[in-house]
Amino acid sequence: MRIQDVISGKSSQDVVTVSPDATVRDLLGLLAEHNIGALVVSSDGSEVTGIVSERDIVRRLRDGDILEERVSTIMTTSVHTADPESQLDDLMALMTEHRIRHVPVVSGGSLTGIISIGDVVKHRISQLEFERDQLDSYVHQQ
Secondary structure (H helix, E strand, O other), rough: OHHHHHHHOOOOOOOOOEOOOOHHHHHHHHHHHHHHEEEEEEOOOOOEEEEEEEEHHHHHOOOOOOOOHHHOOOOOOOOOEEOOOEEEEHHHHHHHOOOEEEEEEOOOOOEEEEHHHHHHHHHHHHHHHHHHHHHHHOOOOO
C-alpha cells in the first residue's frame, strides 16, 4: 500500500498552509477553521519551510503570551516528509520512530499533501474490515 492510496481516499486532499510571518493567533484561527491539528509552514504554498502543531503551541505557552509571536518562532524546522509513492508501512515506522503525527507529502520538491496518524489508522481499519468481510463471505460460501 502506497501513501498516495491513503491520500486519494481522504475526503479532502487540500493542504492548508500558514506563512512563517503569520502570528500564532492567525495560526490558531486556521487550525480551528479547518478543524485540524497541524499546518505546513510555507511562504508560497509549495515549499515546506516547517510544520507547526497544537503540540508546538502548548509547549510554548509556558513562556507567556505567544499569540502575537510569528509562527516561525514556534515551528519545527526539521520536517520529515514522505514521497507519495513510498510504502505506508515505511511511513508508519517513521511516525512511530520520531513520535510525529503529521507528515507532509512532497513530490518533485513541491508539497502535494499531508497525512496524519488519524488518516493512517482510518485507512488501516478500512483494510481490516474489508479482509474480515472477504473471509466471512468465503466461510459462508462453503
